[in-house]
Amino acid sequence: MEPSAALLEFFRPIDPADIAEAARQERRLHRQTGRTEAFSRLLPWETLGTLITAEALRAGQVTIARQGRPLPIEMVSAGTGGLAPDAIQALCAQGASLVFNGVERQVPAIAAMNAMVERYLRCNTHSNAYASFNRESAFKAHFDGHNVLILQLQGRKRWWCYGQAERYPVVGRTFAGPEALPPAEWEGVLEPGDLLYLPRGDVHRAQVEGPNSLHLTVSMSPPTGADMLAWLGRALSNEDIGRQYLPVIGDRQERGAHQAALRAAFHRLVDTLDIDSFLVEADRERAAFRPFSLGLGQAIAPDMIVQPALRRRVPLTPGDGPHGALPEPERAVLALLLVEDSLTVRRIAEALPAFDVPAALEALARKALVFLFAES
16 A cells, blocks of 8 residues: 555655565664654643643553653652642652653544554554653663554654564563663664654663653554454354353263364364455454544634544445445545545545535534644
8 A cells, every 4th residue: 555645744754665664574664854843743742741630640541650660659649639740850850751651542643643554554553652851761671562663752862672582472471671681783862753663572772862852652563363363253153153152061972062063163264264354344343533523613724634533444335334324525525534644624625626525524523533633
């Protein structure tokens, strides 16, 4: 799939196809944009401060971490159950980092970026933001059970990468520790606007170069063979043998007959295994982001930027689909956005002169199927 003009512009001058190829080959990739503001608009410092609340800390949306360990919320709590800002600042000055988990759930611009990346790379994403304020890191050397795309938003951070300790690790597996580190395979400093892609299993660590750093990690998880097995299991539930209880209180002969029937069903399903069919169904089942909009108080202006909330490029049929039945104007607008990734209202209206585009966008916003952003 070719990257859209919007995706090319977002990563410019980095070619998104280079990221896709690095993912395909399971190799590390470091690129510089030379544009210090390239990614900073995703999460400005002033937005970051609004995310730090007592409720967010209690819910785990924000954690204060040091050397891989979250610090107790009691260390930054005020007597009334609120936060003590001076305590947070003191901990950060001592080497703690602020970690914003699943930050796409709080910041629409990051959710829209994640959706654009998902539509191109056909993977599931999850984003965390890390704000660090001195040379210590939030985590010790470690690897992740998923591919990671790192975008440097503010400040500078030095990274060390040591190679893949495991080729295909899963979530929950851990690295032995710093004493087991081999010599670094790669070392470099990420400047604002730079990008680093790490395949899963690549052991890495980082430290701030300068007074502070803010970077975003986008975990990218394509489906696996185990996901296909679960898909076949769901297909088996369409047959009587798949829905029947196992004969746990039967005798050996009864269990043997049931086992033979299950084996025959499994073999039949495996013989029809088709990756493309699995991917099509997985695409349809991938839920859209749900950017909430009351549809009030936000006039649809010509220079407003519109991006789709759907995370896959799925066919939009006139009847009921995975995102409900849509009237023709809404369907046409959403289909165009799925191809282009991001357009102004003016560009949409020029491409679809037969429709009342502002009315269609208002309806799509109320259905939480598009992101609406003021002109950047």
